[in-house]
Amino acid sequence: MAEVNYAQEFKRSIKDPENFWMDQASNISWFQKPQRALTKDQNGFYRWFKGGKLNTCYLALDVHIENGRGEDIALIYDSPVTQSIEKYTYLELRDQVSRLAGGMKRLGVEKGDTVIIYMPMIPQAVISMLACARLGAVHSVVFGGFAPHELAIRIDDAKPKLIITATSGIEVDRIIPYKPMVDEAIAKSTHKPDHVIVYNRRMGAVRPDQENDIDYATLMKIADPVRCIEVDATDPLYILYTSGTTGKPKGIIRDNGGHAVAMHYSMKHVYGVNPREVFWAASDVGWVVGHSYIVYAPLVYGCTTVLFEGKPVRTPDASTFWRVISDHEVDVMFTAPTAIRAIKKEDPEGEFIKQFDMSRLRYLFLAGERCDVSTLNWAGEKLNVPVIDHWWQTETGWPIVANMMGFNEHFDVKPGSATQAVCGYDVQILREDGSEAERGEEGYVTVKLPLPPGTLPNLWGDTERFIKGYLNKFDGYYFSGDGGYIDEDGYVFITGRVDDIINVAGHRLSTAEMEEVVAKHPDVAECCVVGIEDDLKGQIPLAIAVLKAGACIESFQLQSEVVGDVRKEIGPVASLKKVLIAERLPKTRSGKILRKVIRAIADGKEFTVPSTIDDPEILNEIEKLFQDQMVGSFEKKVKQSN
Structure with a gap:
C-alpha cells in the first residue's frame, strides 16, 4: 500500500503532474522510456508520454511470463448461463492471443488498422481485444445487445478491416443470433470489412455463411503465433463509442501509454488491490468498465480477472454473485448499483449471502449510475465490507472521484457522494459564466486541464466535435456534462446530466x-x-x-x-x-x-x-x-x- 497519504499525493499530482506521472510511468515496462510526461500535439491538445514505446498486450501477458508467473491464473471465465467454468494461465492466454493475432495478420491486419469486435461475454472476446493490441491494431468493441442499425453506424465511422463475432450470445431465456445481426449491419453500412471472423458457439443459432467469412477455429489452426508490435505511447489502443446528444455516437479514443500507466496506478491506489489477487468487475466488455477493469487494468497489474457471463438474478437466482465471489476467492469486486438493487429486490434479507464463504472479499465498488442511499447501506450491512461509490465516465476510462482505498487513511462515507477527487483530477464546479462556484453551490462539474493520463485525447475522426463537446464551454477545463457541487469538506456530489x-x-x-x-x-x-x-x-x-x-x-x-x-x-x-x-x-x-x-x-x-x-x-x-x-x-x- 502507498506510504504517503492522500492529501500529499493529490497535491503533488495537481501541482507537479510532470514528475508525478513520470514516477508512475516507471512502474510499467517500456520498450523505450519516454523522456517527459506531458506535451501538446499539433491541435494544442495535451498528450502523455510522447516518445515512449510499448505494447499493451505485452504488459498484460508477456511481462508476467518473463517474470516467472506463466502458470498463474490470468483469467477465470464463469458462465452460469452455459454452466461452464474455464481458467486460463498467463501462458495459455498468451498462446491463444498470439495465435489469433497471427491469424489476423494473415488476413492483412496491420498496425493502425481498425477491427470491430461484436462478441458475447466469452474468453474469445478478451482474446480478440488483446490480439488487436498485440498487433498495434485499434479495436472497437460494440456491445452485443446493440441492433444492426447501431452496429452499421459504428462500421461506417471506424471503417474496420475486419469484424470478429460469434454465432450467438445467450441471455437468461433466449439465444441471440449475432451473425445475422452482423450481416444485416454490413448490408446497411457503406464501408465493407474485408473479412468476418466467426466463433462458433454450437448453440443452434442461425449461422449464415458469407463469401468473406472465416471460421475462428480454422484460423487458429493455420495461424502462426506472433510477437508484440512496438507502438508509440500516443498511438490509439481502442475506440469506444458512447451516446452523443446528436444521435450520432462519439468514438472515444484511448491511447496506449497513458492508458497503461493509469490502469496500473488505479488498481493500486483507487481499488487497493495487490498483484496476484482476484479482481472481479461484473460488467460487459462492451462498456468502458469491461475494457478497463475486466481486461486491461487487472492483467497489466498482474491480478486474476473474472469474466462473468450471466446476470445478478435468474442465473439461476439472486445468489449468483455471492457464489462467484466464494468459488473464485474474489478479493475486490466492482459492479453497478442496478445489480445490487436487483439482488436486494429478490433477497431483501440477504439470506443467500449466508450460504457462501465471503471472507476473502475486502471491498465492493459501485459505479455506472446513481447509487441511492438504501442500496449503499444494504450492501454494506449485508456484506460487512466497505462499499465504495465512485464516479467516472467512458471519456476518462478510470475514476474521477473516489474514496481511494490504496491509501492507509480513508474518508468517512457520505451517502450520495462519490467522496473526493482522485489524484490527477483537479475537479472544480463552475457557474454558467465560468466563475468558480461556492462550496455547496450547484453548478457544472469540470476538470481543470490537463486531464491525467488514460483519459480521452480526442474523438475518432472528429476533432471539431471534441472541442465543441468538451473544451469550448469553459476555457482551460474539461466539461463533464454533469451537474453537481462540492461540500464544505471537499466531497463531490454528482446530481445528474445537464444534456440529453x-x-x-x-x-x-x-x-x-x-x-x-x-x-x-x-x-x-x-x-x-x-x-x-x-x-x-x-x-x-x-x-x-x-x-x-x-x-x-x-x-x-x-x-x-x-x-x-x-x-x-x-x-x-x-x-x-x-x-x-x-x-x-x-x-x-x-x-x-x-x-x-x-x-x-x-x-x-x-x-x-x-x-x-x-x-x-x-x-x-x-x-x-x-x-x-x-x-x-x-x-x-x-x-x-x-
Whole structure:
C-alpha cells in the first residue's frame, strides 16, 4: 500500500503532474522510456508520454511470463448461463492471443488498422481485444445487445478491416443470433470489412455463411503465433463509442501509454488491490468498465480477472454473485448499483449471502449510475465490507472521484457522494459564466486541464466535435456534462446530466436518438423522450408523443409499435416501454421543449416554472397525464399507499 497519504499525493499530482506521472510511468515496462510526461500535439491538445514505446498486450501477458508467473491464473471465465467454468494461465492466454493475432495478420491486419469486435461475454472476446493490441491494431468493441442499425453506424465511422463475432450470445431465456445481426449491419453500412471472423458457439443459432467469412477455429489452426508490435505511447489502443446528444455516437479514443500507466496506478491506489489477487468487475466488455477493469487494468497489474457471463438474478437466482465471489476467492469486486438493487429486490434479507464463504472479499465498488442511499447501506450491512461509490465516465476510462482505498487513511462515507477527487483530477464546479462556484453551490462539474493520463485525447475522426463537446464551454477545463457541487469538506456530489444523455442500468443512452425513432412513426407529429427515476435501473426512458391531426391510433397500439421500433433501431438495452399521448408539450416561447421540467414532474421533485414558458397551464396537463397513467413518482406513491 502507498506510504504517503492522500492529501500529499493529490497535491503533488495537481501541482507537479510532470514528475508525478513520470514516477508512475516507471512502474510499467517500456520498450523505450519516454523522456517527459506531458506535451501538446499539433491541435494544442495535451498528450502523455510522447516518445515512449510499448505494447499493451505485452504488459498484460508477456511481462508476467518473463517474470516467472506463466502458470498463474490470468483469467477465470464463469458462465452460469452455459454452466461452464474455464481458467486460463498467463501462458495459455498468451498462446491463444498470439495465435489469433497471427491469424489476423494473415488476413492483412496491420498496425493502425481498425477491427470491430461484436462478441458475447466469452474468453474469445478478451482474446480478440488483446490480439488487436498485440498487433498495434485499434479495436472497437460494440456491445452485443446493440441492433444492426447501431452496429452499421459504428462500421461506417471506424471503417474496420475486419469484424470478429460469434454465432450467438445467450441471455437468461433466449439465444441471440449475432451473425445475422452482423450481416444485416454490413448490408446497411457503406464501408465493407474485408473479412468476418466467426466463433462458433454450437448453440443452434442461425449461422449464415458469407463469401468473406472465416471460421475462428480454422484460423487458429493455420495461424502462426506472433510477437508484440512496438507502438508509440500516443498511438490509439481502442475506440469506444458512447451516446452523443446528436444521435450520432462519439468514438472515444484511448491511447496506449497513458492508458497503461493509469490502469496500473488505479488498481493500486483507487481499488487497493495487490498483484496476484482476484479482481472481479461484473460488467460487459462492451462498456468502458469491461475494457478497463475486466481486461486491461487487472492483467497489466498482474491480478486474476473474472469474466462473468450471466446476470445478478435468474442465473439461476439472486445468489449468483455471492457464489462467484466464494468459488473464485474474489478479493475486490466492482459492479453497478442496478445489480445490487436487483439482488436486494429478490433477497431483501440477504439470506443467500449466508450460504457462501465471503471472507476473502475486502471491498465492493459501485459505479455506472446513481447509487441511492438504501442500496449503499444494504450492501454494506449485508456484506460487512466497505462499499465504495465512485464516479467516472467512458471519456476518462478510470475514476474521477473516489474514496481511494490504496491509501492507509480513508474518508468517512457520505451517502450520495462519490467522496473526493482522485489524484490527477483537479475537479472544480463552475457557474454558467465560468466563475468558480461556492462550496455547496450547484453548478457544472469540470476538470481543470490537463486531464491525467488514460483519459480521452480526442474523438475518432472528429476533432471539431471534441472541442465543441468538451473544451469550448469553459476555457482551460474539461466539461463533464454533469451537474453537481462540492461540500464544505471537499466531497463531490454528482446530481445528474445537464444534456440529453440518460443512464439506464449503467448504460449511457441518448434520448435524442430515441426521439428520432419515435418521431419517425407516421402518426406522431412531435415528441420528447426523458429519463425518469427508477428504483431498479436508476433511470428509464419515457416517451411523450403528440399525434398528427386526424390520427386515430389507440395509445396501446402506438406504444407497442414505438417500443418495437426503438428495440429494432437501438436495441433492447434502451428499455423504452412507456409511450404516452399528450395534447401538447410544454415549451418555451422560442419552441424549446422543457425536458428538465417534465423530468421533475415525473420524479415528483420541486421545479421552477421558467419565465420563458409559453403556457404554464400545460404543466398541469402533464401532471394529470402522469397521474392518470401512474408514471414516475405517481406510480411510486400508489405502490406505497397500497
